[in-house]
Amino acid sequence: MGAGWTDPNDGDPKKNYPGEITFYVLVTCIVAAMGGLIFGYDIGISGGVTSMAPFLQKFFPSVYHKEALDKSTNQYCKFDSVTLTMFTSSLYLAALVASFGASWVTKKLGRKISMLTGGLVFLAGAVINAAALNIAMLIIGRILLGIGVGFANQAVPLYLSEMAPYKLRGSLNIIFQLCITIGILIANVVNYLTPKIKGGYGWRVSLGGAAVPALFIVISSFFLPNTPNSMLEKNEPEKARAILKRIRGVSDKEIEAEFEDLVAASEASKAVKHPWRNIRNRKYRPQLIMSMAIPFFQQFTGINVIMFYAPQLFKTIGFGDNASLLSALITGGINCFATLVSIYGTDRWGRRFLFLEGGIQMLIFQVLVTIFIGWKFGVTGQVIDLPKWFAGLVVFFICAYVAAFAWSWGPLGWLVPSEIFPLEIRSAAQSITVSVNMLFTFIVAQLFLTMLCHLKFGLFIFFAFFVVLMTLFVYFFLPETKNIPIEEMTLVWKKHWFWRRFMPEDRPQV
Numbered sequence: 001m002g003a004g005w006t007d008p009n010d011g012d013p014k015k016n017y018p019g020e021i022t023f024y025v026l027v028t029c030i031v032a033a034m035g036g037l038i039f040g041y042d043i044g045i046s047g048g049v050t051s052m053a054p055f056l057q058k059f060f061p062s063v064y065h066k067e068a069l070d071k072s073t074n075q076y077c078k079f080d081s082v083t084l085t086m087f088t089s090s091l092y093l094a095a096l097v098a099s100f101g102a103s104w105v106t107k108k109l110g111r112k113i114s115m116l117t118g119g120l121v122f123l124a125g126a127v128i129n130a131a132a133l134n135i136a137m138l139i140i141g142r143i144l145l146g147i148g149v150g151f152a153n154q155a156v157p158l159y160l161s162e163m164a165p166y167k168l169r170g171s172l173n174i175i176f177q178l179c180i181t182i183g184i185l186i187a188n189v190v191n192y193l194t195p196k197i198k199g200g201y202g203w204r205v206s207l208g209g210a211a212v213p214a215l216f217i218v219i220s221s222f223f224l225p226n227t228p229n230s231m232l233e234k235n236e237p238e239k240a241r242a243i244l245k246r247i248r249g250v251s252d253k254e255i256e257a258e259f260e261d262l263v264a265a266s267e268a269s270k271a272v273k274h275p276w277r278n279i280r281n282r283k284y285r286p287q288l289i290m291s292m293a294i295p296f297f298q299q300f301t302g303i304n305v306i307m308f309y310a311p312q313l314f315k316t317i318g319f320g321d322n323a324s325l326l327s328a329l330i331t332g333g334i335n336c337f338a339t340l341v342s343i344y345g346t347d348r349w350g351r352r353f354l355f356l357e358g359g360i361q362m363l364i365f366q367v368l369v370t371i372f373i374g375w376k377f378g379v380t381g382q383v384i385d386l387p388k389w390f391a392g393l394v395v396f397f398i399c400a401y402v403a404a405f406a407w408s409w410g411p412l413g414w415l416v417p418s419e420i421f422p423l424e425i426r427s428a429a430q431s432i433t434v435s436v437n438m439l440f441t442f443i444v445a446q447l448f449l450t451m452l453c454h455l456k457f458g459l460f461i462f463f464a465f466f467v468v469l470m471t472l473f474v475y476f477f478l479p480e481t482k483n484i485p486i487e488e489m490t491l492v493w494k495k496h497w498f499w500r501r502f503m504p505e506d507r508p509q510v
């Protein structure tokens with residue numbers, strides 16, 4: 001067993017709340033998880049739209065002309081425009097700021113209202129973007145989309161972790177990431193088709209398409225119940241009990257143990273008047289560190305280099321325009337399917353196993369990509385003729401890397417934070433997770449092209465270095481959280497070789 005290995009339920013199940021998965025909870029979770037679609041759709045749509053000629057001619061004519069004049073053959077340092085990347089990544093900054101407001105709404109008004117708000121604001125953003133006549137409309141649209149994403153990413157993972165019976169919490173929560181990957185894939189398909197629309201307004205269809213998942217979220221959030229935890233936070237104990245009974249599908253008597261634990265957690269939560277001050281308390285140090293480290297590491301796997309720039313990347317390694325989009329569809333498809341592996345495995349094999357296996361696999365294939373690209377492109381970035389087998393092999397390496405991400409850091413980057421926070425700091429801590437995730441999505445998106453130009457094929461080694469770090473971090477510092485009721489989660493820290501020193505029993509509180 002590894003140094004960081006602790007499974008308090010190993011051989012000694014402390015709590016075993018009755019209730020299996022009900023049809024009702026399954027449908028509710030699937031519908032709520034669709035909140036991930038809007039985020040995924042946006043990740044997948046922007047790169048394609050900003051390379052469509054009619055879009056550039058209309059909004060960024062100088063970029064369009066400069067790009068047309070750029071005759072450089074250096075594959076590492078293709079033309080790149082800060083304004084254009086800024087347009088793409090402004091959404092992440094808006095989401096970052098919005099997640100703090102969303103934290104308040106999620107705690108005070110419930111997870112459901114947060115989702116509804118997110119869906120409505122996102123819908124407005126999609127409509128404004130599709131109808132854009134000038135840059136101002138584009139930017140306002142982007143900001144609204146960002147606010148929508150901030151609210152959805154804040155509320156949905158918490159909602160899922162609170163609704164799910166604890167033994168299936170992993171699988172149900174990961175449907176959120178599955179929806180993100182489906183959103184990315186749909187967007188890739190849309191971007192493949194819309195440039196073929198006559199009249200040069202394909203970009204409007206691509207951007208306006210975001211309204212479809214947004215409408216879906218708005219409508220469905222009217223029908224979703226609030227979580228029992230959220231009802232208790234709003235002083236509605238009887239409703240909370242009724243909904244808990246319904247989602248677990250058990251009798252009044254059988255629900256008692258879990259309900260009492262939820263009430264206790266809610267009382268503790270109400271005693272905390274300032275979650276933002278409270279979260280700095282020493283006893284929350286492990287959670288606070290995880291709420292920042294996990295999303296940071298997720299983005300420093302380098303996954304978004306592939307997600308945002310796959311068409312450019314594939315073009316660089318020798319595919320034509322259409323072929324490069326098709327290859328992006330392949331990575332998008334692999335991303336989706338490999339997430340299913342995680343849904344199957346997370347509650348069976350555990351979070352740590354997936355993190356460690358995924359980390360090692362990502363590392364191996366990042367190193368292989370580096371060796372191959374370095375070998376053919378050298379430091380000058382000049383390529384004469386790339387053999388077909390070469391391009392095929394690099395695509396295979398990239399797919400193996402994407403698959404590893406998709407069953408490890410992708411879904412677990414949302415699952416683990418959402419299940420380790422005690423109720424009293426849950427909303428605040430989740431907004432730290434969302435904003436750190438958005439911040440580093442923004443930074444990677446903004447810096448990628450410049451980094452590629454300077455680090456050349458070493459770029460992949462840059463991210464591989466972080467993959468080594470995060471894998472060691474998981475090995476030593478992340479306890480197993482599989483099959484542990486959320487309300488029992490403090491146990492995992494108390495039993496952990498490192499974190500137990502922060503727990504109240506071991507030391508007086510500071």
Ligand SMILES: OC[C@H]1O[C@](O)(CO)[C@@H](O)[C@@H]1O
Pocket residue numbers: 043177180181184298303304307335410411413441
């Ligand atoms: O599936 C890949 C996508 O997943 C995320 O990491 C979110 O969990 C995104 O940043 C990325 O684009």
